[in-house]
Amino acid sequence: MNARTEPAEAETAPGDPARPPLIREFLLVAGLFLVYKLGRRLAVGHTSEAFGNAGRVWHLERTAHLPHENAVQSALLHGDTLVHLANTYYAAVHFPATLAFLVWLYLRRPAHYVWARRVLAVVTAAALVLPFTFPLAPPRMVTGTGLVDTARVYGPSVYGPPAGDHLSNQFAAMPSLHFGWALMVAIGLIAATRSRWRPLWLLHPLITLLVIVGTANHYWLDAIVATAMLGLTLALVHPPRRTAGTPGRAAGLPVTREPVLAGAGR
Secondary structure, eight states: OOOOBOOOOOSSOTTOOOOOOHHHHHHHHHHHHHHHHHHGGGGOOOHHHHHHHHHHHHHHHHHTTOOOHHHHHHHHTTOHHHHHHHHHHHHHTHHHHHHHHHHHHHHHOHHHHHHHHHHHHHHHHHHTTHHHHSOBOOGGGOTTSOOOOHHHHHSOOSOOOGGGOOSOOTTBOSSOHHHHHHHHHHHHHHHHOOOTTGGGGGHHHHHHHHHHHHTTSOOHHHHHHHHHHHHHHHHHSOOOOOOTTOHHHHTTOOOOOOOOBTTTTO
């Protein structure tokens, strides 16, 4: 028998995917955000149809006995500080939270990163189709609902007058990618981590839901449609399987193996 010792295995165990090239992933993620921003601009020019659909959505929600968006907004309007925080959350958390999620997965969970990036790309691409087929004015623009545009009244606001807004299509309320992305961030972190506290990540989409409804930027149905689209995508794009028996990997630590004797047992 040969008694020489084989070198220890690399930090990543066999079967673990290599981390994707950084430059390629930067371009892909930047492209995803760019498509999100520019894609909606292609669906402008449906103002009358967007307001007509808004009336239909509002009526459908009342027929389905969904809670009134007014109840959430009334809770926010109890104090200027609370509504200002809600407007800030809407304006400042959406993109940074999603980007931080992808960066963390890329650095610590490459397999989950590839999965999450694919899911977000599919959901975003599908969401860009709806404004062409179903343009929708947000509730803050619709009269007769009793809702106010909290961002315009209390600030901060990310939108200007719709006619002069060249950065976004304000008549693309459905689906709510604010909520869809937030829900994917929570699901992705729950899938990629092992902490017993990981269900608390669901607070992010929950807060996002209350914010988008309370600030009158979205209807309940916008979030429901986003959830359905994400659920369908998750059914098609499966997450990587967990590898049992490697506690170091589960904790995000390098996995090493003990040296073995070549030819042992032969």
